[in-house]
Amino acid sequence: MGNAKSSALSKEILEELKLNTKFTEEELCQWYENFQTQCPSGRITPEEFEKIYERFFPESEAKAYAQHVFRSFDTNEDGTLDFKEYIIALHMTSSGTMSRKLEWAFSLFDVDKNGYITKAEVENICQAIFKLIPTEDQPKLPEDENTPEKRANKLWGYFEKSDNDRLVEGEFIKGVTDNENAMRLIHYSPINA
Structure with a gap:
């Protein structure tokens, strides 16, 4: 069979x-x-x-x-x-592998599939990720992550780019790999009480 x-x-x-x-x-x-x-x-x-x-x-x-x-x-x-x-x-x-997962994460954030990420795309994905967080868990978030905009700004800040810069895949992977908080911000994990 x-x-x-x-x-x-x-x-x-x-x-x-x-x-x-x-x-x-x-x-x-x-x-x-x-x-x-x-x-x-x-x-x-x-x-x-x-x-x-x-x-x-x-x-x-x-x-x-x-x-x-x-x-x-x-x-x-x-x-x-x-x-x-x-x-x-x-x-x-x-x-x-972590490398493959980060390549996929880059493709997730590259909304228009043009080979780089802008701050607007980070904001777009952070909006979608934030909607995954149950309403009752949102008040438990750190002050600098308790809105989609704050999360996007915090994540973008890890890449040391100005608001008008672009981020290529290698920079994205390095920025996320080099910072545990960036890794946490690119996806949603349930909050442990």
Whole structure:
């Protein structure tokens, strides 16, 4: 039965995913079977992706963030995620190296996909991340992070750029790697009470 499932997934894609992720052939075939069950069309639409995120963040407004994540994963820019894009995204965000995760984070912040980040894009993503924070946790945030604007200003400050400067991928990765607080600000983690 396992062979029947692996034949449904093309050998080329299977081999490519085995080379580029830490998933085994058996895991990939299981993921593919689940993907086909959940997405019979073989593609995830932005709306379906938003529903997935809403299940992960039931106490939050996840739609804006989900839209940015979807955009960053839709590498062929066709408006859907196919199985390959889905698995690469899953690998990158769950078991990829820190370097790969930061490359993905850069693509998340590069809203217009032009190869660099502006302060306006940082503000855009910080707005979406802030909406993931449940309302009851927002008062627990440090004073200099308790609004999306303050978080964006704090994060942008770590890169030592003026408001009109641009940030390329290497600068982004270095700035985040060099500062633990910057790392914390580029994503949302629940506040521990």
